[in-house]
Amino acid sequence: MLRTKNPSGKVPNQLYLTMDDLADEFGIGTLRLTTRQTFQLHGVLKHDLKTVMSSIIRNMGRTLGACGDLNRNVLAPAAPYAKRDYLFAQETADNVAALLTPQSGFYYDMWVDGERFMTAEEPPEVVEARNDNSRGTNFVDSPEPIYGTQFLPRKFKIAVTVPTDNSVDLLTNDIGLVVVSDENGEPQGFNIYVGGGMGRTHRMESTFARIAEPLGYVPKEDILYAVKAIVVTQREHGRRDDRKYSRMKYLISSWGIEKFRDVVEQYYGKKFEASRDLPEWEFKSYLGWHEQGDGAWFCGLHVDSGRVGGNMKKTLREVIEKYKLDVRITPNQNIVLCDIKSEWKRPITTVLAQAGLLQPEFVDPLNQTAMACPAFPLCPLAITEAERGIPSILKRVRAMFEKVGLEYDESVVVRVTGCPNGCARPYMAEVGLVGDGPNSYQVWLGGTPNQTQIARAFMDKVKIHDLEKVFEPLFYNWKLGRQAKESFGEFTTRLGFEKLKELIDSYEGSPNN
Structure with missing residues (x-):
């Protein structure tokens, strides 16, 4: 692959x-x-x-x-709007990607015999931020001024977006950047979030999925320097002795956000301002x-x-x-x-x-928000099915909806992964199915449709043929007992897992059938 x-x-x-x-x-x-x-x-x-x-x-x-152990693809809303904030978010994603791209020529030496086909000149602000060593962030006389010879302790993920648009699953990233504009729509700066990450390991509670938390606000002209300072903090202090604990989320969890902010500010050279107020997030699919x-x-x-x-x-x-x-x-x-x-x-x-x-x-609303990783037969880490299994799972969820009397336009966010690494971000779903054995899943509940709340592990070792036993009672009671406009994820969080298990154990079938 x-x-x-x-x-x-x-x-x-x-x-x-x-x-x-x-x-x-x-x-x-x-x-x-x-x-x-x-x-x-x-x-x-x-x-x-x-x-x-x-x-x-x-x-x-x-x-x-x-x-690899470096910055991965930088996310931004895919919509090609000719709006200033969207254009600025996408431009920032391009600049952050350029800033953190490996600089040695080995890649081109290896694959195109040293020829350079990406001939566009980098923006001067990217070059300036990369070369700046006023805070001791760079390796001097190195072909990799930011990464050095060891690169980062682990992979690193960044997303950029605009207020309300959570098409990028902002809080699942190591760094999340949100464009903040003035009343005329002109971008002024960024709210920064840090410490998100999905990967974990079954039966090791010391590994966990985590959502990012606010770090602060920086003016737009400082964003590359702030991102670089965060990356350098992870480079210098992230654990290198055990890859299970080497993502930045573990560093922040260990230190706490205040200490992390203090260290980043030393590399940044300034204090972060208070985060600006933002409206509620929405998931935007941009279909149609x-x-x-x-x-x-x-x-x-x-x-x-x-x-x-x-x-x-x-x-x-x-x-x-x-x-x-x-x-x-x-x-x-x-x-x-x-x-x-x-x-x-x-x-x-x-x-x-x-x-x-x-x-x-x-397109069935369930399908519009669902995701799955490749899993079998393409991923060596897979424990069970995901991409090949999700079509039948969604059909069964739709059948359960019909059986308990839920309308066609009602939906839940379903995400399925073949292992706990979480490539399809199941820990943000209202229904997350995480492979934990042959034809078996760990069930996660409690995410929200706008991907702002992390789910929690509800049940282990649920066999694929037993999904109706778990979910039909929950869907039925959601229809019966939800508050106004309460999503399934919000419903499961409000009731709590003990009550949900009682509902499953006492369920005698829907009176609709």
Whole structure:
């Protein structure tokens, strides 16, 4: 498997077509859209690797920093709005990605014999922030001024967004940045959140999923310096003796946010200001047709578990090639077609629908918010099914909804992973199923539809054939006893796990049947 790096999920037309070709020629015939807005290409043989990698690099892409103990792909809202705050968030994601990209030439020496195809000059503010060593953050005379020879203790994840838009699962990242604008819509600075992370290990309570917490506010001209200071703090103080505990969330959990802030401020050289007030968060899928604000349209398309193959893949290729469209990948494993002229809307909609790429009103609400990792047979860490299992799980959840009398437009956020590493972020779901044995899942409950509250482990070793025994009583009592507009996750949190287990044990079936 190889993974690309696409800040903000941006994929130029030329790169999409190249990835589509490579999937057929060197992969398993499918592309996968990931939960970090990138492509995964599965099934590449070792002797084809240089051909595949060089093709990606020569066609406006790269894999540098998509894996390893460094900053991974930087998330930002995929919507190509011509709005100042969205454009600024995406520009910031690009700059943060550039700041923290490895600087040695080995990557290009290895895959394209030293040729440099990414010729665009870096913004001067990125170069200046990277080279600044006024606070002792850099390795002097090193090809890697920020990373040095050891890089970071573990992988590192960053997301940038605008107020209300939690399409990026902001609080699951090591660093979350939120654009703060003035009353005229002009960006002024950023609220910063730190310490999120999903990975954990079964039966080791010392490992845990965690959501980020507020660090403070910085003016926009300081954001690269603040991000660099946080990364350097993790580089210098994150644990290197045990990879299970080397994510930044464990450092912050050990130190506490006050000590962490004090150390970061030493590398930053300033005090953080108090975080600015923000409105409530919402999950935004960007499915369907939307005006960009520049005269063009974009169309968000739902892709089950991000797997693009078969007739869907063929049709997407035809549309993207015919209309020369750029695309974007969303953090929810969907795809956005960009810069569509008004006169193209009808023919594009017709062709896509014929391939099963439907408008959101024709996609089950459960499917629209669900996610799953690849798991079997593609991931060596998998304990049980996720991507291959979630279609039947969602159908069974829908059947339970119908049985207890819940309406079609009602939904819960379901996320499934084949192991506890949490690549599909199940610990933020209202219903998280985490593989813990053959055909068996640990059940997590209590996340919210806007991904602002972490779930908790409810049951272990629930066999796949027993899901109805657990969830039908809970869905029935949610319908019966919820407060106004109370989501399933909020309902399970309010009642508490002891009461939920009592409801399961005493359930005698829905009177609707």
